[in-house]
Structure formats: C-alpha cells, structure tokens
Amino acid sequence: MIKALDVARFFVEKGADDPEMTQLKVQKLTFYAQSYHLGIYGTPLFGEAVRAWKHGPVITSLRSLQDCRGNKIPADGSFGNPIEDPEALKFLEAIWSTYGCFSADLLVGMTHADPPWIEARKLDGQSPEITQEAMRDYFSSRADDIDLESGDVSIESIFGEGAFAVSSPIG
Numbered sequence: 257m258i259k260a261l262d263v264a265r266f267f268v269e270k271g272a273d274d275p276e277m278t279q280l281k282v283q284k285l286t287f288y289a290q291s292y293h294l295g296i297y298g299t300p301l302f303g304e305a306v307r308a309w310k311h312g313p314v315i316t317s318l319r320s321l322q323d324c325r326g327n328k329i330p331a332d333g334s335f336g337n338p339i340e341d342p343e344a345l346k347f348l349e350a351i352w353s354t355y356g357c358f359s360a361d362l363l364v365g366m367t368h369a370d371p372p373w374i375e376a377r378k379l380d381g382q383s384p385e386i387t388q389e390a391m392r393d394y395f396s397s398r399a400d401d402i403d404l405e406s407g408d409v410s411i412e413s414i415f416g417e418g419a420f421a422v423s424s425p426i427g
Contacts, residue, residue, distance in 0.1 A: 257303055258301055258302050258344060259302050259304070259336065259337075260286055260302045260304045260317050260318055261317055261318065261335050261336035262302070262337050262339050263286050263289050263290075263302060264336055265333070265335060265336030265337070266338075267281075267282050267285045267286065267348075267356070268282060268331050269331045271352075271356060272331035275328055276359055278327060278360055279318065279321050279327075279329060280311065280360040281360035281363060283314050283315060284312055284313065284355075284360065284364065284366075285363070286318060287312070287315070287367060288351055288354075288367075289347075289348060290306060290315075290391065291372065291391040291395040292347075292351060292398075292399070294388055295396040295397070295399050296347075296399045296404075298392060302315075306386045307386065308376035308379075308383065308384050308386050309383050312363075312367040312368060313367050313373055313386055321335060350402045350403060354402055371390070372386045372387075372395075375390060376390065
C-alpha cells in the first residue's frame with residue numbers, strides 16, 4: 257500500500273521549483289489526495305490517520321519532513337518511495353493540477369472551510385482524528401472538482417459560484 261510519505265514525495269517532486277513547497281503545503285495536498293480518493297473510490301490512498309490540528313489537517317508521519325518554520329522541502333528523494341502504480345499517478349496528477357497552484361496559506365484557509373476538519377475540531381482533544389468516513393462522505397459530493405481525464409480545474413466547484421466576481425466601482 258502507498259504511504260503518506262510516498263504521496264508527499266510525489267508532491268515535493270512535482271513542486272521542485274515551487275519556493276512554497278513546505279511541510280504546510282505538502283500536508284494540505286496530501287490531505288486533499290486522501291480525501292478525494294476516499295470520495296471518488298471509497299477507499300483510502302494511504303493508511304495513516306489524518307488529524308485536525310490548529311492549522312489544518314496533519315498526517316503525523318509527514319512531520320519528519322522539515323521543521324514548521326516554512327522551509328522548502330528539497331526534492332532529493334530522501335524520503336518515501338516513488339509511486340509506480342499508473343492509476344495512483346494519474347489520480348495524484350489530477351490533485352496536483354487542481355491544488356498544486358495554491359499557496360500554503362490559501363490551502364490552510366481552504367481546509368479550514370471543509371466540514372471534515374471543522375467537525376473534527378469540535379471533538380475533545382488537541383488533535384482529534386478526521387475520520388475516513390467524514391472525508392469520504394463530504395468529498396464524494398465534491399468529486400466533480402477533480403477531472404481525472406484532463407486535469408482541468410473548475411474553480412467554481414472549489415470556491416463556489418461567483419467567488420471571484422468583481423463589481424465595478426463605476427456606475
């Protein structure tokens with residue numbers, strides 16, 4: 257089975273030229289990969305638990321990648337294993353095409369608006385688990401966000417209709 261570190265390695269290698277490819281960004285991309293995999297296929301992409309921390313979803317095994325000071329993670333292949341499964345690669349490419357362009361801060365804000373994180377944060381404890389059931393139930397309704405064939409992104413499906421509407425200050 258694929259591990260969260262393998263998924264993180266995929267994203268770090270895809271974002272080798274992205275100065276924001278920090279642990280914070282990788283955590284959120286890996287969360288979205290797990291959530292959409294559960295929502296689309298009904299099965300987890302990896303086995304590790306996702307926790308609802310203050311700054312969004314966290315997979316604790318990824319905490320070893322770098323400190324939290326915003327340092328870029330080097331794409332040197334020093335962690336995880338390359339993913340060889342063609343279906344998993346196609347799926348991760350679609351996640352990258354959809355979410356890889358967003359900053360770490362925007363991804364944090366986006367995960368803070370997702371019901372699985374919100375509901376888990378209401379539970380007792382400092383870092384309650386975001387259940388696979390919660391991710392599957394919510395992200396199955398958002399499966400259209402990800403186009404597995406073309407990698408095209410529907411910004412409206414991610415942010416909502418009219419999220420980027422601009423009103424003119426002139427008449």
